[in-house]
Each structure stands twice: as structure tokens, then as C-alpha cells.
Amino acid sequence: MEQQSDRRPVRIGRRSFFDYLFGTGLAALAGAILYPILYYLVPPKVKEVTASSVVAAKAGDLAPNAGKIVAFGGKPAIVLRTPEGEVRAFTAVCTHLACTVQYRADFKHIWCACHDGHYDLHGQVLAGPPPRPLDEFKVTVKDDDVIISRG
Amino acid sequence: MGFLQHKEVPRHRFAVTYYTGGITLFFFLIQVLTGLLLLMYYRPTADAAFESVRFIMSKVQFGWLVRQIHVWSANLMVLAAALHLLATFFGRAYRRPREVTWLTGVGLLFLTVTFGFTGYLLPWNTLAYFATKVGTEIAGDVPVVGRAIMVLLRGGEEVTEATLSRFFGIHVAILPAIMTVLLGAHLLLVQIHGMSRPIAVPVRGGEPFYPHFVLRDLFVWVLLLGGVAALATLVPWPLGEKADLLAPAPAGLKPEWYFLFMYQSLRLLPARILSLEGEKLGVMVFVFGSLLLLAVPFLDVWAQRERSHRVVTAAGIAALLFVIGMTIMGLRADR
Amino acid sequence: MSRWILLGGLAVLLFFAIPRAAAAAPEADSCTTCHSGLEGRLGKPALGMADDVHTRRGLACASCHGGNPREMSMGAHDRSAGFTGAPTPAQVPQFCARCHSRPEVMRRYNPKLPTDQFARFLTSVHGTRLAKGDTKVATCTSCHGVHPVRAVSDAASPVSPTNVPQTCARCHADPDRMKSYGIPTTQFEEYKGSVHGEGLLARGNRQAPACNDCHDNHGAVPPGVTSVANVCAQCHSATRDLFVRSPHKTAFDILGEAECTTCHGTHNIAFPSDEMIGAGRGTVCVRCHPADSGAGQAAAQIRGQLERVKSIIAQADALLARASTAGMDVTDANLDLNEARTQLILSRAVTHAASPAEIEKTAGAGVAAALRATAFGDAAMAELRFRWRGLVVSIGVIMFVAAALWLKIRELESHR
Numbered sequence: 001m002e003q004q005s006d007r008r009p010v011r012i013g014r015r016s017f018f019d020y021l022f023g024t025g026l027a028a029l030a031g032a033i034l035y036p037i038l039y040y041l042v043p044p045k046v047k048e049v050t051a052s053s054v055v056a057a058k059a060g061d062l063a064p065n066a067g068k069i070v071a072f073g074g075k076p077a078i079v080l081r082t083p084e085g086e087v088r089a090f091t092a093v094c095t096h097l098a099c100t101v102q103y104r105a106d107f108k109h110i111w112c113a114c115h116d117g118h119y120d121l122h123g124q125v126l127a128g129p130p131p132r133p134l135d136e137f138k139v140t141v142k143d144d145d146v147i148i149s150r151g
Numbered sequence: 152m153g154f155l156q157h158k159e160v161p162r163h164r165f166a167v168t169y170y171t172g173g174i175t176l177f178f179f180l181i182q183v184l185t186g187l188l189l190l191m192y193y194r195p196t197a198d199a200a201f202e203s204v205r206f207i208m209s210k211v212q213f214g215w216l217v218r219q220i221h222v223w224s225a226n227l228m229v230l231a232a233a234l235h236l237l238a239t240f241f242g243r244a245y246r247r248p249r250e251v252t253w254l255t256g257v258g259l260l261f262l263t264v265t266f267g268f269t270g271y272l273l274p275w276n277t278l279a280y281f282a283t284k285v286g287t288e289i290a291g292d293v294p295v296v297g298r299a300i301m302v303l304l305r306g307g308e309e310v311t312e313a314t315l316s317r318f319f320g321i322h323v324a325i326l327p328a329i330m331t332v333l334l335g336a337h338l339l340l341v342q343i344h345g346m347s348r349p350i351a352v353p354v355r356g357g358e359p360f361y362p363h364f365v366l367r368d369l370f371v372w373v374l375l376l377g378g379v380a381a382l383a384t385l386v387p388w389p390l391g392e393k394a395d396l397l398a399p400a401p402a403g404l405k406p407e408w409y410f411l412f413m414y415q416s417l418r419l420l421p422a423r424i425l426s427l428e429g430e431k432l433g434v435m436v437f438v439f440g441s442l443l444l445l446a447v448p449f450l451d452v453w454a455q456r457e458r459s460h461r462v463v464t465a466a467g468i469a470a471l472l473f474v475i476g477m478t479i480m481g482l483r484a485d486r
Numbered sequence: 487m488s489r490w491i492l493l494g495g496l497a498v499l500l501f502f503a504i505p506r507a508a509a510a511a512p513e514a515d516s517c518t519t520c521h522s523g524l525e526g527r528l529g530k531p532a533l534g535m536a537d538d539v540h541t542r543r544g545l546a547c548a549s550c551h552g553g554n555p556r557e558m559s560m561g562a563h564d565r566s567a568g569f570t571g572a573p574t575p576a577q578v579p580q581f582c583a584r585c586h587s588r589p590e591v592m593r594r595y596n597p598k599l600p601t602d603q604f605a606r607f608l609t610s611v612h613g614t615r616l617a618k619g620d621t622k623v624a625t626c627t628s629c630h631g632v633h634p635v636r637a638v639s640d641a642a643s644p645v646s647p648t649n650v651p652q653t654c655a656r657c658h659a660d661p662d663r664m665k666s667y668g669i670p671t672t673q674f675e676e677y678k679g680s681v682h683g684e685g686l687l688a689r690g691n692r693q694a695p696a697c698n699d700c701h702d703n704h705g706a707v708p709p710g711v712t713s714v715a716n717v718c719a720q721c722h723s724a725t726r727d728l729f730v731r732s733p734h735k736t737a738f739d740i741l742g743e744a745e746c747t748t749c750h751g752t753h754n755i756a757f758p759s760d761e762m763i764g765a766g767r768g769t770v771c772v773r774c775h776p777a778d779s780g781a782g783q784a785a786a787q788i789r790g791q792l793e794r795v796k797s798i799i800a801q802a803d804a805l806l807a808r809a810s811t812a813g814m815d816v817t818d819a820n821l822d823l824n825e826a827r828t829q830l831i832l833s834r835a836v837t838h839a840a841s842p843a844e845i846e847k848t849a850g851a852g853v854a855a856a857l858r859a860t861a862f863g864d865a866a867m868a869e870l871r872f873r874w875r876g877l878v879v880s881i882g883v884i885m886f887v888a889a890a891l892w893l894k895i896r897e898l899e900s901h902r
Contacts (some may be wrong), residue, residue: 075821384877
């Protein structure tokens with residue numbers, strides 16, 4: 001915009017110095033803005049995106065008469081395969097005092113170690129202090145993934 | 152862009168108010184950018200909405216920053232729009248030839264709060280769910296078309312997952328489309344008409360819009376950017392609990408702060424006035440008030456003649472005090 | 487014409503003359519017809535029979551008391567038809583046992599019902615005293631009611647599970663009645679305040695025992711000292727297993743101390759607390775073990791292990807709460823906290839093994855889980871500090887740009 005009649009070879013004009021300063025600052029700012037944006041766009045490696053369903057296990061890893069504790073919605077859940085081969089899932093929070101239950105292959109059902117509570121393979125209370133049955137989750141087996149979701 | 156270079160920004164006592172429009176625009180631009188980023192991960196279903204926001208906040212890198220900036224910038228945009236409204240009102244910037252600019256401006260204000268109302272529900276947390284319930288109830292009190300509006304907004308009789316879908320579509324598609332048109336028109340008109348001057352205020356020359364005022368605008372914007380970043384990091388908005396439709400309404404339920412003045416004044420009304428339900432009457436008054444706001448350029452006949460009548464000023468101050476007073480009262484209400 | 491009126495009138499008369507049958511009895515029952523018209527104790531049995539479990543199964547007055555229900559006069563009290571009248575209190579158990587102790591009879595009406603009640607009753611304190619001539623003791627009707635006898639599953643029955651303590655207390659909490667027997671009468675009050683009483687009576691939890699669950703339904707006898715553990719083990723099986731493996735079992739047997747109740751009480755069993763364990767004042771351990779003895783020190787050690795788990799859990803909780811208020815999401819640490827709490831509860835159960843080494847297994851796992859939760863909290867706080875540092879850097883850049891802009895603007899101004 002301004003005419004530059006003759007170039008002054010040595011001295012850098014104050015004008016272009018401030019322009020340079022401003023340009024650098026703007027570049028730094030642009031970098032400071034783009035850096036988080038670019039990292040944001042890279043998808044995270046975590047599996048659980050929603051708490052309404054989670055891949056609990058590999059179907060091949062779950063043998064008959066075995067169970068596994070997984071995280072589901074911030075709380076423990078138990079995924080098990082019955083001796084007959086059917087896959088089921090329940091909340092692993094014992095209805096007595098909220099201990100985490102486990103699968104006992106010798107009992108062939110679910111057991112809570114804290115006060116000897118026993119649940120059958122439908123979550124119903126068989127013996128011990130638990131006052132209510134375990135909530136059951138929906139199980140879908142897709143390819144080799146066992147997916148549990150709230151029903 | 153030719154006329155941009157010829158545009159001058161006048162210098163006078165109240166020239167600082169010229170920044171208000173740009174600030175509102177700045178916050179809007181932030182909203183567009185952060186909103187687009189949020190769209191990459193947000194899921195608009197009752198099952199997944201809350202969890203997706205939690206995912207953004209805790210697992211996505213800088214997701215917390217994007218979300219917090221989006222929430223803070225939304226609130227600041229409403230505040231900026233309100234300040235811009237005050238500046239243009241008291242500066243009588245709506246007088247001839249800028250009536251349409253005023254109309255588009257008021258439309259933009261309504262759009263902004265609608266953006267806020269619809270966006271508030273999207274995390275699908277308890278407060279948002281109940282605030283939406285109450286808000287759409289009140290919308291249902293508008294005379295004649297109220298019920299229809301309520302059902303259309305809610306996607307049914309109650310606030311459900313359908314409401315979430317609707318609000319999402321409105322928030323990310325319908326409103327931005329309307330916004331683009333209105334904002335484009337607004338900015339175009341401002342460029343065409345140039346900056347208005349307050350009536351009877353001495354003007355000490357002016358400066359070129361470009362590059363002088365633009366750089367000043369940019370200066371303010373950069374400072375505000377720092378402010379938003381600080382707020383986003385140091386004063387984060389909580390996510391709350393996922394909405395449970397079967398739970399009772401939490402105590403102390405309130406809408407967002409920019410709706411508080413309406414909410415509070417409606418609550419103060421008696422149950423029945425004359426033969427009408429108090430709340431319905433209150434809503435009618437607000438609807439009427441909105442129409443008045445739109446009609447200001449045509450009602451203020453003195454401004455057309457370059458006169459600043461104190462009746463208009465008084466009315467503006469009265470309305471402002473009412474809104475501020477009701478908002479403060481609403482914030483302090485414990486219930 | 488008048489003939490029809492006469493016949494009609496006769497019909498009407500007959501209709502009203504036909505006696506009101508008892509609710510379920512298919513044929514005319516003179517017992518209820520006559521007795522419901524009587525006053526006082528003779529009339530009472532006829533009322534409320536609709537709720538009686540026997541009537542609902544098709545039985546009637548004569549099924550128990552004999553006689554001829556078709557005879558509409560005092561001839562119904564026919565001894566040759568088996569009329570026995572009302573049994574005396576001493577005769578009541580045998581009276582009911584005529585059916586209730588015979589499987590071949592009972593299975594026709596309710597195959598699930600046991601038939602050993604009379605046999606058990608004879609072994610009970612009530613039964614043995616009755617045999618000696620004490621008619622003040624409870625018999626079948628004292629607890630089950632009579633006219634009507636409600637089914638146990640009927641919530642209004644005196645022996646419905648939530649009503650049992652009150653029913654026993656009718657006599658056992660009455661000081662005058664119990665005076666001659668020399669038994670305390672505080673059991674009901676103690677039970678009401680106990681964890682079992684609160685569970686059954688206040689919260690309706692049928693898992694909680696009433697009097698009959700520990701004292702035997704019909705063979706009511708206080709459990710013997712060496713069999714208390716077995717009684718409690720009906721529900722608290724895991725705890726009993728731990729106890730039996732501990733040194734306390736042999737010691738208690740030798741000392742003749744009742745298991746379980748020595749530390750936990752009989753009727754006033756309170757919800758156990760960690761304060762019961764240790765070598766300090768107020769613990770149950772120091773009742774037998776001096777604080778400086780080996781056992782006393784083991785008790786103190788066990789208490790220390792429990793307190794350690796609790797304190798690390800509390801620390802983790804506090805740290806996570808701080809991180810949460812500052813805006814970090816901490817739900818993923820909940821799993822570890824849950825695990826830690828589970829291990830703490832397990833540790834409390836394992837105290838019955840009276841072995842610090844046993845406790846260490848669960849307490850150690852609890853500490854490990856709580857430490858993982860703490861690590862998550864630490865990571866959250868570290869992330870928070872990273873964000874603040876990032877903010878400082880960003881503000882720095884912004885200030886730089888702002889300063890550069892300011893200078894540029896001033897420079898532009900100076901050119902005008």
C-alpha cells in the first residue's frame with residue numbers, strides 16, 4: 001500500500017518490524033490453537049464409548065462353567081458361560097452389601113465371598129443373606145465378541 | 152471489499168460500544184469451531200448422549216477444553232449480545248436507515264437464546280432434562296399457538312428421547328442455517344450503512360475500519376480468547392448426573408441464567424389474575440414485550456427526527472432494571 | 487290365583503328359612519348357624535371362620551369337633567357322632583395332632599406341610615412342662631390362633647414371620663407370667679434393637695431370623711452351648727467355617743463357652759463394628775485376652791490391618807473428590823474402590839479366623855485396590871496441573887500477540 005521509492009538496504013523499518021512481531025505472534029497463536037484441535041481429532045484408543053454396551057470378552061476365551069468380571073458403566077459385571085454353553089451376564093454387585101461376586105466352577109453358580117451368598121445361573125438367590133436377585137444384562141455374541149448391554 | 156476500505160469508524164465518548172457487535176461475532180465463531188469439533192464425538196440419543204459427553208471430557212485429548220470453551224463461550228455470547236442490544240438501543244442505532252439492521256439484530260438475539268436453550272439439553276443430564284421440561288411448559292403457555300409450539304418442540308407430549316433428537320437437529324442444522332442468513336444480512340447492512348452515531352454526541356473525527364478498527368477489534372478478541380481459555384481451565388462446568396426420567400425433579404431447579412428473569416417473574420405472579428391463569432398472562436406479557444422490542448425503530452418517532460427522548464431512555468432503563476433485578480432474585484432463590 | 491300367591495309366599499318363606507351355610511361348607515351346617523346367633527365366648531368361634539385355613543380347604547367345625555352338623559338342634563352335639571366339644575388347654579396339642587401328625591391325612595390337603603410338629607412339641611420346654619401338668623405354657627392355639635386359624639403365609643397370622651417375635655413376646659415379655667419360671671423377659675426388647683430385629687420388623691427382610699429360626703419351630707428349647715455355632719451357621723455358614731478353623735473353637739469347647747453369642751450376644755446382636763476387635767478397652771478380645779499377651783497383640787494387629795485398609799480407602803476417596811470438583815472425570819476409579827471395599831468387608835468376615843496371616847490376604851488385596859484408585863487420583867491431579875501449565879503457555883502466547891497488536895495499532899496511529 002505504501003510506496004517504497006527506494007529500498008533502504010540496511011535498516012529494517014519499524015513498520016515491518018511490528019508486522020514481523022505480529023506475524024510471529026499470530027503464527028504462535030495459530031499453532032497453539034491447531035495443536036489441541038489436531039490431537040482432539042485423533043480418535044482415542046479406549047473401547048468403551050458409551051456405558052450402554054461394552055465388549056466384555058472374547059467368546060473363545062470363555063469356557064463352559066467359567067465366568068469373568070468386567071467393567072460396565074463404572075460398576076463390575078459378571079459374564080459367564082453355563083455348563084451347557086449359554087453365555088449370560090449379570091451385575092456383579094452383590095445385593096447384600098455390594099461386594100463383587102464371582103463365579104464358582106465347583107458350585108456351578110455365582111457366589112459372594114463376603115457373607116457366603118449364593119445366586120443361581122438366573123441371578124436368583126439360592127442361599128445366604130442377599131435380599132434381591134442380581135439384575136441380568138442382555139448378551140449378544142457377534143463374531144467372537146461377547147457384548148453386554150442394558151436390556 | 153472495496154467499500155470496506157472506505158468505511159470509517161467515528162470516534163466519540165461512547166465509541167467503545169462499537170466493539171460489542173464484534174465480540175458477539177467472535178464468540179459465535181468460537182461456537183461454530185468448537186461445535187463442529189464436538190460433533191465428531193457427540194451422540195444424540197438418550198442412551199449415549201451423556202456418555203459421549205463424558206467420553207469427550209475424559210478420554211478425548213483436549214476434549215475437556217473443547218467442551219468447556221463451548222459452554223463458556225455460549226454464555227459469554229449471550230452476555231455480549233445483551234450488551235450489544237443495550238449499546239444499539241441507547242445509542243438509537245435503530246433509527247433510519249437502520250431499521251432492518253435492528254430487526255435482524257433482534258432476530259439474532261432470539262436465535263442466540265434458542266441456541267442456548269436447545270444446546271443445554273444435549274448432554275442429557277438431570278438439570279438439563281428438568282430445565283427443558285420447565286422451559287417447554289412455559290412455551291406451552293403462549294396464547295393460541297403455545298400448545299402446538301410445545302408439542303413441536305418436545306416431539307410429543309413429554310420431554311423424551313424424541314425431544315433430544317429434535318433439539319439436536321435444531322441446534323446443529325436449522326438454527327445455523329437461519330443464523331447464516333440473518334447474520335449475513337446483518338453484517339452486510341452494517342457495512343453498507345456504516346457505523347451509526349449516538350444522537351447529539353460530539354464526534355472527533357474517525358478512523359478507517361480497515362486496518363485500524365479491525366486491528367483494535369482483533370486486540371479485544373485476542374484478550375477475550377485468553378479469558379475464555381482461562382475460564383475453561385480454571386472454572387469448569389460440571390457434567391452432573393445422567394438424566395433419570397423416572398426420578399423426581401431435583402430441588403432448586405432453575406433454568407439457565409439468561410432465562411431466569413422470565414422464570415422468576417412468572418413465579419412471582421399470583422395463580423389467577425382477573426379470570427386468567429397468572430402464568431399464561433405473564434407469558435403473554437413477555438410475548439408482547441418481544442413484539443415491542445422488534446417494533447422499537449417504528450415506535451421511537453423522536454429518534455427518526457434525530458432527537459433522543461427521555462421517555463424512550465427511561466423505558467429502556469426500566470426494562471433493564473427489571474431484567475437485572477429479576478435475574479438477581481432468581482439466582483438467590485433457594486427453592 | 488290365590489293358590490299361586492300361597493305357593494309364592496311359601497317359597498319366599500322357605501328361602502329365608504334355609505339356614506345360612508358356613509362360607510365353604512357345601513351342605514347345611516348347624517354349628518355355625520346356631521353358634522353365630524349366640525353371645526360371648528359361645529358365639530365368637532362362628533365368626534371369622536371364612537379366614538380359617540381349614541375352612542378354605544373344605545373342612546368345617548365337625549371335622550375337628552365331631553358331632554352331627556345336619557342336626558339343627560342340640561342333637562348336633564352327638565357323642566356317638568364323635569362330638570368332643572372344646573378341648574382343654576392340655577388336650578389341644580393332641581387334638582390338632584389327630585390330623586397334623588399323620589402324613590396320610592395331611593398330604594390330601596397340603597403335601598408340603600411337615601407332620602412332625604407334635605413330636606417336636608413333646609421335646610420342647612412347652613411340651614415337657616405341659617406333660618407335667620403346667621397348663622400355663624403355650625400350645626398350638628396359643629401361637630397359631632383359633633377360630634380362625636390363619637395360614638402361616640397369611641400376613642395377619644400371629645405366626646407369619648414378621649409377627650412371630652410379637653407372638654412369643656405375649657408371654658415371654660410379661661414379667662408376671664414368667665415370674666414363676668425364673669426366665670428373663672428382656673428378649674423381645676433386645677431383639678427389636680438387634681440387627682435381626684431391625685431387619686425383620688423394620689425392613690420386612692424375611693432373610694432375618696425370628697425366634698423360631700434359632701429356637702426351633704415347635705421344639706422350642708434354647709440352643710445348647712456347643713450347638714450355638716450350628717444354629718447361627720444356618721445363615722452365617724462362611725463365618726462359622728472360619729470360626730471352626732480358628733483356635734477359638736477348641737478353646738471355647740474346653741471352657742464351655744457358647745460360640746458366637748459370647749462375643750455377639752444372644753438376642754441383642756448389634757451390627758458388628760471394627761471397634762469390637764483389638765486390644766483396647768471396649769473390644770470383645772480383652773474380655774479374655776490381656777492386651778500384652780500374644781493373642782492380645784494378634785488382635786491389635788488385626789485391628790490395625792482393618793484400619794489401614796479403611797484409611798487408604800478414605801484417602802483415595804478424598805483425592806478423587808478433589809479431582810472431581812476440579813473438573814476431572816473419576817468414574818473409572820470406582821471399580822478399584824469397589825474392589826477395595828469388597829476386600830474390606832471380606833477382611834471383616836475373616837476376623838473370625840483370628841489369624842493376622844489370613845487377614846493379610848484380603849486386607850492386602852484391599853490396600854492394593856485402594857492404592858490403584860489413589861494412583862488414578864494422582865494421575866488426574868497431574869493432568870490438572872498439565873492443563874494449568876498449558877493455560878499459562880497459551881496465555882503467554884496470547885499476551886504476546888496482544889502486545890504485538892497494541893504496538894502495531896500505536897504505530898498506525900502515529901502515522902496519521
